[in-house]
Amino acid sequence: MPVKSYAGAQVDVEEDGFFVHPEQWSQDMxxxxxxxxxxxxxxxxxxxxxxxxxxxxxxSGDSPSVRLLGKASGVPVKELYQLFPKGPAKLAAKIAGIPKPRSCI
Amino acid sequence: MDKTIEKVSVIISKGSLAEIYPGLIMANGARAEGIEANLFFTFFGLDAVNKKRQAHIKLSTVGNPGLHLATWLGSFPGVSSVMTRYMEHTMGAADIPSIPEFIEMIADTGAGLYGCKASVDLFKLTKDDLIDQVEEIITVGEFYEKAAGGQIIFT
Structure with a gap:
């Protein structure tokens, strides 16, 4: 399993960069x-x-989908894609140190 | 990184509930992955973006073996409506958006929505009959120009 170094700490990540252990994450990463x-x-x-x-x-134990983000995060879908053009839920999950969202919608 | 898909163009050509959702899911899912997406509505698929019709898309109850309903029964008046309502209820419970809500969301993701010129002409429609999110009515040639460099998915 790949190991990466963020903010001076070693963390375990998946092949595609998502955190394996969300508890290893901190804001400064x-x-x-x-x-x-x-x-x-x-x-x-x-x-x-x-x-x-x-x-x-x-x-909840689940990473939210774009749809849930649009409905509940206070940031509308259009703006989500301006903030994270390469996939809002996917990128925000990676940055938040949580697993990749697995919703199909 | 090795090979990735950078762009998809999804064609929706049919007008029943079960034939519209897959294309919408493919396009929305592409955007969620950061993949550029275009949606092209043609023939009866145009109903999905027709202002008057998009909220009344029906499940096909005839010739649909997946439904496990005898064809003769499916052909009875009202059966399609009842089954559609049942399906919509089931999908709502699974938190799947309605077709109008889904298409509005897909437009908000930055996907391009287009109507097919041949179909619009055939059904004697104009751009005003289609929801505002449809950017333009394009020819098949223009569709290929927009699809250039990506994958095409026909549904």
């Missing part, structure tokens, strides 16, 4: 993961999405 994922800067709006993803995952 997020900007670096974001840059690697093609999001150069995490604005307040990015953080709203990332925090929502993590909160939902910790509460």
């Amino acid at each position: 997020a900007p670096e993961i974001a840059r690697e994922s093609g999001v150069p800067e995490l604005t307040e709006r990015h953080w709203e999405v990332v925090s929502f993803m993590r909160k939902e995952y910790l509460a």
